[in-house]
Amino acid sequence: MKLSLHWLKRYVDLPESPEELDRIVTGTGLEMEGIEDRKARFDGIVVGHVVTCEKHPKADKLSICTVDSGSGTATVICGAPNVAAGQKVPFATEGAWMHTLGFRIEKKAIRGIESSGMICSAKELGLNDDHSGIMVLPDHAQTGTPIAEHLGMTDVIFDIGITPNRGDALSHVGIARDLAAVLSRELRIPEPLSAATVTREHVRVTIKAPTLCPRYSAAIIRGITLGASPAWLKNAVESVGMRSINTVVDITNFVMMEIGQPMHAFDLSALAGPSITVRDARPGEGFVTLDGKSHVLPPSAVLICDDEKPVAIGGIMGGANSEIRAGTTDILLESAYFNPSSIRKTAKLLGVSTESSYRFERATDPERTMWALRRAIDLIIETSGGLCTGTADVYPHPDPARVIDLRLRTMDSLLGISIDRVRATEILRALGCTVIEGVDVLSCTAPTFRSDLEREVDLIEEVARIHGYDNIPTPARMEISTEEQYDDEAFLSELRSAALSLGMDEMVSSSLVQHAHAQLPGEHAVVSVLNPVSADRPSLRTSLLPSMLEAADRNIRVGVQSMRLFEIGSIFSAQPSELENPKHHEGFQFAFAITGLAQTREWFGESRPYDFFDLKGFVHSLLEKLRMETRVRFSSDAKNALSKYSWRLKQRAVPAVASWKFQDTC
Amino acid sequence: MQDAITQLLDEVRARAGRLATRDDAEDFRIQYLARKGRIATLFEDMKALPPAERPVAGKLLNALRVEAEGIHAAAVASIGIAGAAHAAHLDLTLPGRAMPVGHQHIVTKTIDEIKTIFKAMGFSVATGPEIETDWYNFQALNFPPDHPARDMQDTFFIDDMRLLRTHTTPVQIRVMEQRTPPIRIIMPGRVFRNEVISARSHVQFHQVDGLFCDAHVTFADLKGTLVAFAKRYYGSALKYRFRPSFFPFTEPSAEMDITCYLCAGKGCRVCKQSGWLEILGCGMVDPNVFRAVGYDPDAVSGYAFGIGIERTAMLRHGVDDIRLLFENDLRVNRQFI
Incomplete structure (x- = not known):
């Protein structure tokens, strides 16, 4: 999620540098995936003053200008038709990297006169597409000021990865709260006024699906003028990677990015009146969303309807039939709380993921719907005019408060450090908990926006996280164990060492193979996965040999002619086995193959290809290393489809496949 | 020509039993089997014979060379590796007979x-x-x-x-x-x-x-x-x-x-x-x-x-x-x- 530093500073004081904030944010468990310093794009570009401007003697369209950059003057050749003496201009000084053009400003001669610097157009600054001439700045611009500062382009954009438990952190206020807690600073959340609300009309909201939609708040605003957003709003939504559309859409997005509450605005004239019904989707019911796609709704879906028809898939996307458009004057604004697991199911089944569904499935704050509604009313009236003529808020079964006791001794013994009551209380309060301090127990009411705080251990984690994992000691000495020690892999390790000691190279291949490579003659039925990544490798291997032959083949093709390969790995077959796994068998297999030359031609002797007796010798040597050589017997095996020969260890037949397969390539 | 060959053959046979050391064997090789050794010299001489006599002489000379080589090889083998360290002419820089090494994945x-x-x-x-x-x-x-x-x-x-x-x-x-x-x-x-x-x-x-x-x-x-x-x-x-x-x-x-x-x-x-x-x-x-x-x-x-x-x-x-x-x-x- 993208966050703007300017925006964060509305809620908490952050004088720290982006690098320090990176460290602090990471320390709270939010993953910093990227930092974009917007002003870095304008390094070396300043407000310049064109002191003189004359025609180039050897070129009609070029001018020779003297530009004051605040730290000296430079001679610059400029090709723009609108350049003139006395202007304030964006001036790229020598050495500046031009982001949009992909080159560095260097001294160079243009038609015989040396130019050092460049006067920029808006397009060259990456501000818009205007390249008709240079950008002329207002006269009051201070010569020498970095252009980023003059343009107000000094924001820093953080890209933060949020773990699935932290739905509350999917907003600027959410992140600001963590930062305020870590830095022990005040968190400032604006208080909506909704001064322009007059209750003139009744907004009827009926929830017929209270499990899927526990709370629905709505407001009617009439008499608005939709238009382009003012600069502050446009910059804010664009800074976090969203497109600025119009004042109302931008405000709903702004409030979502501010507090984490997704909102939706319906065109009231497209509804059958100021009335909303929330109900389950009927089996097989279809709906066209505002992106023009039609969907068949799953039973987990919740529909927002007017008196006649569905107008939105709750928590996912509004409908094409009620979208606000140019000319919309009256709107119905929705601010609701949806059941996270139903939204997740529905979004997955529909194959749709929106900013809304992403937040609802991670649980929004059921107590914030009205706050967000009032905040949006304020901002819509501020930017688009109009009047709020009525609101509704239906919340039939409010969630009971979650009171969790935190025993200080339990916390100390889980963390291995003593965190005192005062510090723990301070942290929990900063995160939004209501705390009643007892002697050994803190009785905490979890904030409604933290649905992940359910148990004592969840609070312990919060205290540890904000206190800082680095402040938990790392003991230099620890107890040793006198328990019995065992190794389930002891035999496999011994087998691997034995094979390596005989000069064999180990390979590790894929468990998922082509069906034909799993369905071997005479072998058991194959186990396959329902959802393979590639349709050609859906099956679990029943033998290591097909992959081994593939590997040998690939090696021969790239010029490795001689090899002794082995692999130890699990194989699978569909068959009844132990009681707990009635439908398949899973076991280990050891496989090996030899091909090419047993000995290359050297000064001391001729080359010799591997033959069957090398293979047989390997088996003997391997078993000798494993102290099993006395228990082996070799015999021919006419019945085995892959092999004409097998060896028998105790009573189990082991086919000698590889030797015959490789005769062709010897 | 034939006499010269027979005489040399006797001489070679006479020395066969007296090749005890690396040096003896090497001396034998240089004297008889080298590119300018006495057997090679006889091959040169053979070119001067009338064409009709050459096949007979050639056959005898080849037999002589094979026998001399056999004597030399047998002597080298019986002196064996024990003598090798002392002999400059066994090339110790030749590659050894490597054992295969297994690589773990x-x-x-x-x-x-x-x-x-x-x-x-x-x-x-x-x-x-x-x-x-x-x-x-x-x-x-x-x-x-x-x-x-x-x-x-x-x-x-x-x-x-x-x-x-x-x-x-x-x-x-x-x-x-x-x-x-x-x-x-x-x-x-x-x-x-x-x-x-x-x-x-x-x-x-x-x-x-x-x-x-x-x-x-x-x-x-x-x-x-x-x-x-x-x-x-x-x-x-x-x-x-x-x-x-x-x-x-x-x-x-x-x-x-x-x-x-x-x-x-x-x-x-x-x-x-x-x-x-x-x-x-x-x-x-x-x-x-x-x-x-x-x-x-x-x-x-x-x-x-x-x-x-x-x-x-x-x-x-x-x-x-x-x-x-x-x-x-x-x-x-x-x-x-």
Whole structure:
């Protein structure tokens, strides 16, 4: 999620540098995936003053200008038709990297006169597409000021990865709260006024699906003028990677990015009146969303309807039939709380993921719907005019408060450090908990926006996280164990060492193979996965040999002619086995193959290809290393489809496949 | 001509019994068998004979040469290797008869290295099946149904009940079901994720999970153990940090980073300019996991951790494409021993 530093500073004081904030944010468990310093794009570009401007003697369209950059003057050749003496201009000084053009400003001669610097157009600054001439700045611009500062382009954009438990952190206020807690600073959340609300009309909201939609708040605003957003709003939504559309859409997005509450605005004239019904989707019911796609709704879906028809898939996307458009004057604004697991199911089944569904499935704050509604009313009236003529808020079964006791001794013994009551209380309060301090127990009411705080251990984690994992000691000495020690892999390790000691190279291949490579003659039925990544490798291997032959083949093709390969790995077959796994068998297999030359031609002797007796010798040597050589017997095996020969260890037949397969390539 | 040949043959035979040392043999070779030796000289002389006589002489000369070579070879063989060291003419720089060397695969090698360190700290090694049930892979590990946490692990399903395990963590459930605390195990094995195969991700990879549960196990114990491991594996000079994270089966959860050993923390391509490398995930066993196996979370605590093997091996050996690990190109595999 993208966050703007300017925006964060509305809620908490952050004088720290982006690098320090990176460290602090990471320390709270939010993953910093990227930092974009917007002003870095304008390094070396300043407000310049064109002191003189004359025609180039050897070129009609070029001018020779003297530009004051605040730290000296430079001679610059400029090709723009609108350049003139006395202007304030964006001036790229020598050495500046031009982001949009992909080159560095260097001294160079243009038609015989040396130019050092460049006067920029808006397009060259990456501000818009205007390249008709240079950008002329207002006269009051201070010569020498970095252009980023003059343009107000000094924001820093953080890209933060949020773990699935932290739905509350999917907003600027959410992140600001963590930062305020870590830095022990005040968190400032604006208080909506909704001064322009007059209750003139009744907004009827009926929830017929209270499990899927526990709370629905709505407001009617009439008499608005939709238009382009003012600069502050446009910059804010664009800074976090969203497109600025119009004042109302931008405000709903702004409030979502501010507090984490997704909102939706319906065109009231497209509804059958100021009335909303929330109900389950009927089996097989279809709906066209505002992106023009039609969907068949799953039973987990919740529909927002007017008196006649569905107008939105709750928590996912509004409908094409009620979208606000140019000319919309009256709107119905929705601010609701949806059941996270139903939204997740529905979004997955529909194959749709929106900013809304992403937040609802991670649980929004059921107590914030009205706050967000009032905040949006304020901002819509501020930017688009109009009047709020009525609101509704239906919340039939409010969630009971979650009171969790935190025993200080339990916390100390889980963390291995003593965190005192005062510090723990301070942290929990900063995160939004209501705390009643007892002697050994803190009785905490979890904030409604933290649905992940359910148990004592969840609070312990919060205290540890904000206190800082680095402040938990790392003991230099620890107890040793006198328990019995065992190794389930002891035999496999011994087998691997034995094979390596005989000069064999180990390979590790894929468990998922082509069906034909799993369905071997005479072998058991194959186990396959329902959802393979590639349709050609859906099956679990029943033998290591097909992959081994593939590997040998690939090696021969790239010029490795001689090899002794082995692999130890699990194989699978569909068959009844132990009681707990009635439908398949899973076991280990050891496989090996030899091909090419047993000995290359050297000064001391001729080359010799591997033959069957090398293979047989390997088996003997391997078993000798494993102290099993006395228990082996070799015999021919006419019945085995892959092999004409097998060896028998105790009573189990082991086919000698590889030797015959490789005769062709010897 | 024929007389000369017969005479030389007698002489050669006479010396046959007196070639006792390397020098004797070499002297014999130079005198008779060398390019300008006496047998070669006779071959030269033969060219002067009338054409009719040449075949007879040639035949006798060849017989002489074969016999002389036989005498020389037999003498060299009987003097044998014992004399070799003293003889300048046995070329000791010739390549030796090499024994084949087996190369362990980098994945199993890395697992072995990690196992060795934890075994020395008293951990046992436990394994479990690669085909798992939803219970062991998810539910018992506190992944609620329909929770976004399941998105972190795209799963291959076999049917409603069975799946390919997405981590080796289910082994800890199986072991805790069978045993009582204290349990101190590491769990190596293969895991599967339904992801598009690329340089950075594969549908299969390997993990070593760890679990220690007993009365009074603390987060400090977790840190102590994992720092000891990291110092032994990556070198004692390393710097590390633990930062909060999220796993359904641990609470509190953390990820451990070490300073990037390629750039010493300055920032490079491998550490994505951050100066840090994530090496493992860890945390205190969630009480719900203990409840799932019938332990009392008020009586038992524990820590768990998981290390990705391919990632570890690739960072350590500078391999930048995970697919190389499973292609089994011996030109690659044989670079690791």
